Amino acid sequence: MFKSLRSQLTTIWTILQHSFTPAETVQYPEEQPYLAPRYRGRIVLTRDPDGDERCVACNLCAAACPPDCIALQQGVREDGRWYPEFFRINFSRCIMCGMCEEACPTNAIQLTPDFEMCEYERQSMVYEKEHLLISGTGKYHDYNFYRVSGLAIDGKDKGQGQNEAQPIDVKSLLP
Amino acid sequence: MPVIHIDGQEYEVEAGQNILQACLSLGLDxxxxxxxxxxxxxxxxxxxxxxxxxxxEDNRGRIVMGCMTPVMDGAIFSLNGDKASEFRRTIVESLMLNHPHDCPVCAEGGECHLQDMTVMVGHRDRQYRGKKNTHRNQYLGPLIHHEMNRCITCYRCTRFYNDYAGGTDLAAMAAHDHTYFGRHEEGVLQSEFAGNLVEVCPTGVFTDKSLMKGYTRKWDLQSAPSVCTGCAVGCNTLPGERYGKLKRVHNRFNAEVNGYFLCDRGRFGAAFVNSEKSLEYPGLRGEDGRFNALDHHSALMHMVHACHAEEGKNKVAGIGSPRASVEANYLLRLLVGAENFAPGFSDREQPLIELALALQQDSPALIPDIQTIESADAILILGEDLTNTAPRIALALRQSVRNKAYELAAELRLEAWQDAAIRNLAQDQRSPLFIASVADSRLDDIAEDRVALAPDDIARLGFAVAKLIGGENISELEPELQARAQAIATALQNAQRPLIISGTGCGNAAVMQAAAQIAQALCQAHNRAMLALAVPEANSLGQAMLTGPGAQSLAQLSKRAAAGKLDTLIILENDLYRRGPKASIDALLANVANVIVLDTLDNATLSASSLALPAASFAESEGTLVSMEGRAQRYYPVFVPRQERRASWIWLLAVMKESEREEVSELHSFDDITRACASDIPALSGITGAAPDAHFRNAGLKIPRQTHRYSGRTAMRADVSVHEPKQPVDEESPLAFSMEGLNRSQPGSLLPFVWAPGWNSNQSLHKFQSEVGGHLKGGTAGARLLLPATGTSASTATQPDATLAPSAPQQPGQWQMVPRYKIFGSDELSVHSPAIAELVDPGFIEISSDDARALGVNDGEGLVLNKPDNASQGELLTIAVATLEVRLNDSIAVGCAGYSVGLAGTEDIIAADKLVLSKADNWKRHKPQIIGSDGGGSTGGDHV
Known part of the structure; x- marks a missing residue:
């Protein structure tokens, strides 16, 4: 009996204490809170350090997307790189969960702290690749998928990737 | 049945299996x-x-390979024990040492057996610090992409390509971790079955090159059960679609038909669906001769008006098509009346196909499916170049000749799955295969004896074999052929399951009759004989069944048209310019006021029409096709046709509804038409059994065309409108255009894709089979319409007056034209697939080098083919039929010249015609072109 009374009082005291702590909520939009760089907002498509599109159109983001709001089509460039012929995200469906960023094997998709996407027209919430592609590398400055992948592209032959040996000469008899 | 213990559980398993088969059949991973x-x-x-x-008592155990260990009663195994699972994990780890970081840019990703197995064994991190081996890729032609870095040296590719499919130009090279699978030098893979490497390779070394540009992951493909329209074998396929484009075709397992494998025409030829030549709107020819686009309804009204038959005034005829569905042909026949309906065969072909049907209907022999063909232990091929006319059968024959090896293995009590051991044991010993054909074929390497003869001589040889089996005398035959006939007859009589294969390929009725006679003679001699007759197109046999014997021919229709007795001609999915000489088709079309053509792609016939209607392709519509073995099979729309394209049966039904025809008052859906056709046409009464009707539900649910991971639904069409439309509703079939439903244990004719938890690749198929490699759980697709005739009474069709004496020798200076088929090019539609188009050769004429020397031509030069003009007396007058490029082929029968069927320049050549050849002056090689493509047929080589 005494024990439970004490519990009740402790609870009331804790609640009272909270009445005097400063509020976390801010008067948005007049007042803008600090959003960390890792905040999950609108996505962007980034470029690798060489300035080429990072997206290889592997489709993993689309598969991971819970509201299925990403659609894209792969294409192959003259230089052998895979790229998205189109990359479309319907932000009116997007829940900014960041699953696409997690799924992305090339660090192409990155979420930005920008979440302020208000439109009178829902159609304007449909973003294509040209709206998403930025000129920089985003949060990951050094990563270049084609340096680690085994695919040969113009300027990077077989055996020139990271951790790759020179191509094997099949006709050699040497062990 | 043996009982084995796996991880403490008792299981009853099939005897003769290995542990791997047993585990997979039991559902263990x-x-x-x-x-x-x-x-x-x-x-x-x-x-x-x-x-x-x-x-x-043994608690240590030893590691054995599941696939090499036979099941034995009372054997004790552990799958999940630490030792076994650790071993398997380290094996994957070592396989992954050199595997590149490619999955995002690999066309196998998402349906990769290596991915699945890696996840299954729990391997995650590469601990090896050394560098990864790399390899250079090879160019392997327009169909297959090579990425050697990804190889795990399982040897499946060479085992399929060389051992199973008889290829010679893919091999394992070098040793240890230098092992390389490729050709001795870059170049197009020569096997007609190379495309299967895409599915056989457990990782991404061999991938579908046509899918590489505009690639779509397996989970994003919308697919439906379909049937290949490339030839009459009727292989079951799984075409996949995304964004309104047919992306690829995979094999759909059917234990009795194609099993695990397709030919390259079937796999890569279906891309004609995406052709720029496909029609989207109806077109009405205006005053200026140009086509004006119409909407669906006004096109229908024009057609109704043209078909409106007043008493004795407007006469309407229809030409069906052996490449259109049974239902569409049936409706057209209903629309114009049976007496005005031509099946759409060429005049030469029609009696042959009617005969092929009659022979099979009357034969006491078994009409085999491919699985049964693989069980044959002695085979005789008469006049058919199977690799090019019915490729999948040729692949099956390569398995049939191995029955000798299995017999030898059985004597040594070797299990049938001991592949390497059995091959070593048998070496070159094969079950006998005899080929009598007009020239060489791709099966010659496995033939015990091959002879090149003119078609009539092939028939004589066949009749002689039949007589020998019947115990008759064959002394009229040339002595050399007598010995051959004797050898063939002996081999067939000694066999348990002899198989005779022939077909319409060499354009000779007697050849097929000879084949049927041999089969009949064997049946009378108490052998279980099999008879397979190849026909040219996907629904040739169904068309013959629909019309029955004595249907209108094109020649008869032409005659009626010339007499002014035809006002309207409706042509269903048929390019007539492939069915006869250009002049006669021109005349037929010119003599009819209204020519209405329904077709998928633009072609010469369509260009000559007054009203063109866009018909949906096989990938956008439903229909039933009857294959050469008489199996009725249903195909379903993979995707909804765009714009005003409609299935032909929808167009025809709508026309009849608008005309308020009584016959169709009760027909509302596709199933109604199938049922009406089945009840009207006795030969087709079984087609309703080809697949369940639209009311079928799988545990109360429809069957999804999309995988549960299908992505992008709310963004695919967002560029047009952000408001997502409702998914299309499919009222004609139990399949749904959505990911909702149940894809499990339904009948095999309704299998839209294979996937099982943990098994993303096509290897997941075993989860759909009653036992691994066996029939599908829900039953095998298709309904057999041809059953062996009871009794052994000889019908008139199989008993022609067979004379064995050689016919009068050919006039010197004349060559008999014999058809030569090409897997790539002889077929009408597959050549519109860009990948196949790269492999199509220009039209050619094959003559022996002796003949070439006599004519003064070399390989690659031009030859003019002249028809002797019978009207002229004395002085030799000729009419030029074609000018073609010469190819030297010393295997061709004496007095014969082979012309390429279906390739440009050969449209006016008729098989068995006797033509005069002369060297063409100023010959210039021309680009590959097919009949009926741009410009509506060409005249062969250009004279400069």
Whole structure:
């Protein structure tokens, strides 16, 4: 009996204490809170350090997307790189969960702290690749998928990737 | 049945299996790479390791390979024990040492057996610090992409390509971790079955090159059960669509038909659906001769008006098509009346196909499916170049000749799956295969004896074999052929399951009759004989069944048209310019006021029409096709046709509804038409059994065309409108254009894709089979319409007056034209697939080098083919039929010249015609072109 009374009082005291702590909520939009760089907002498509599109159109983001709001089509460039012929995200469906960023094997998709996407027209919430592609590398400055992948592209032959040996000469008899 | 113990559980398993088969059949997940249900075990990859214990007291056990260990009663195994699973994990780890970081840019990703197995064994991090081996890729032609870095050296590719499909130009090279699978030099893979490497390779070394540009992952493909329209074999396929484009075709397992494999025409030829020549709107020819686009309804009204038959005034005729569905042909026949309906064969072909049907209907022999063909232990091919006319049968024959090897193995009590051991044991010993054909074929390497003869001589040889089996005298025959006939007859009589194959290919009725006679003679001699007759197109046999014998021919229609007795001609999915000489088709079309053409792609006939209606392709519509073995099979729309394209049966039904025809008042849906056709046409009464009707539900649910992971639904069409439309509703079939429903245990004719938890690749198929490699759980697709005739009474069709004496020798200076088929090019539609188009050769004429010397031509030069003009007396007058490029082929029968069927320049040549050849002056090679493509047929080589 005494024990439970004490519990009740402790609870009331804790609640009272909270009445005097400063509020976390801010008067948005007049007042803008600090959003960390890792905040999950609108996505962007980034470029690798060489300035080429990072997206290889592997489709993993689309598969991971819970509201299925990403659609894209792969294409192959003259230089052998895979790229998205189109990359479309319907932000009116997007829940900014960041699953696409997690799924992305090339660090192409990155979420930005920008979440302020208000439109009178829902159609304007449909973003294509040209709206998403930025000129920089985003949060990951050094990563270049084609340096680690085994695919040969113009300027990077077989055996020139990271951790790759020179191509094997099949006709050699040497062990 | 033996009882085995796996991880403490008792299981009853099939005798004669190995542990891997047994585990997979039981539904237990045991990783594997090199084993393949159709190719047996070699124990190369060491992945299916399990622990076997000597007895219940043994607690150490030893590691054995599942695929190399037969099941034995009372045997004790552990799958999940630490030792076995650790072993399997380290095997995957070592396979992954050199595997590149490619999955995002690999066309196998998402349906990769290596991915699945890696996840299954729990391997995650590469611990090896050394560098990864790399390899250079090879160019392997327009169909297959090579990425050698990804190889795990399981040897499945060479085992399929060389051992199973008889290819010679793909091999394993070098040794240890330098092993390389490729050709001795870059170049197009020569096998007609190279496309199967895409599905056989457990990782992404061999991928579908046509899919590489505009690639779509397996989970994003919308697919439906379909049937290949490339030839009459009727292989079951799984076409996949995304964004309104047919992306690829995979094999759909059917234990009785294609099993695990397709030919390259079927796999890569279906891309004609995406052709720029496909029609989207109806077109009405205006005053200026140009086509004006119409909407669906006004096109229908024009057609109704043209078909409106007043008493004795407007006469309407219809030409069906052996490449259109039974239902569409049936409706057209209903619309114009049976007496005004031509099946759409060429005049030469029609009696042959009617005969092929009659022979099979009357024959006491078994009409085999492919699985049964593979059981044959002595084979005779008469006049058919199967690799090019019915490719999948040729692949099956390569398995049939191995029955000798299996017999030898059985004597040594070797299990049938001991692939390497049995091949070593048998070496070059094969079941006898005899080929009598007009020239060489791709099966010659496995033939015991091959003879090149003119078609009439092939028939004589066949009749002689039949007589020998019947105990008759064949002394009229030339002595050399007598010996051959004797050898063939002996081999067939000694066999348990002899198979005779012939077909319409060499354009000779007697050849087929000879084949039927041999089969009949064998049946009378108490052998279980089989008779297979190849026909040219996907629904040739169904068309013959629909019209029955004595249907209108094109010649008869032309005659009626010339007499002014035809006002309207409706042509269903048929390019007539492939069915006869250009002049006669021109005349037929010119003599009819209204020519209405329904077709998928633009072609010469369509260009000559007054009203053109866009018909949906096989990938956008439903229909039933009857294959050469008389199997009725249903195909379903993979995607909804765009714009005003409609299935032909929808167009025709709508016309009849608008005309308020009584016959169709009760027909509302596709199933109604199938049922009406089945009840009207006795020969087709079985087609309703080809697949369940639209009311079928799988545990109360429809069957989804999309995988549960299908992505992008709310963004695919968002560029047009952000408001997502409702998914299209399919009222004609039990399949749904959505991911909702149940894809499990339904009838095999309704299998839209294979996927099982943990098994993303096509290897998941075993989860859909009653036992691994066996029939599908829900039953095999298709309904057989041809059953062996009871009794052995000889019908008139199989008993022609067979004379064995050689016919009068050919006039010197004349050559008999014999058809030569090409897997790439002889078929009408597949050549519109860009990948196949790269492999199509220009039209050619094959003559022996002796003949070439006599004519003064060399390989690659031009030859003019002249028809002797019978009207002229004395002085030799000729009419030029064609000018073609010469190819030297010394295997061609004496007095014969082979012309390429279906390739440009050969449209006016008729098989068995006797033509005069002369050297063409100023010959210039021309680009590959097919009949009926741009410009509506060409005249062969250009004279400069």
């Amino acid at each position: 045991l990783p594997y790479f090199c084993w393949h249900p159709a190719m047996g075990s070699i124990g190369a990859c060491r992945q299916c390791a399990v622990v076997q214990y000597l007895n219940p």
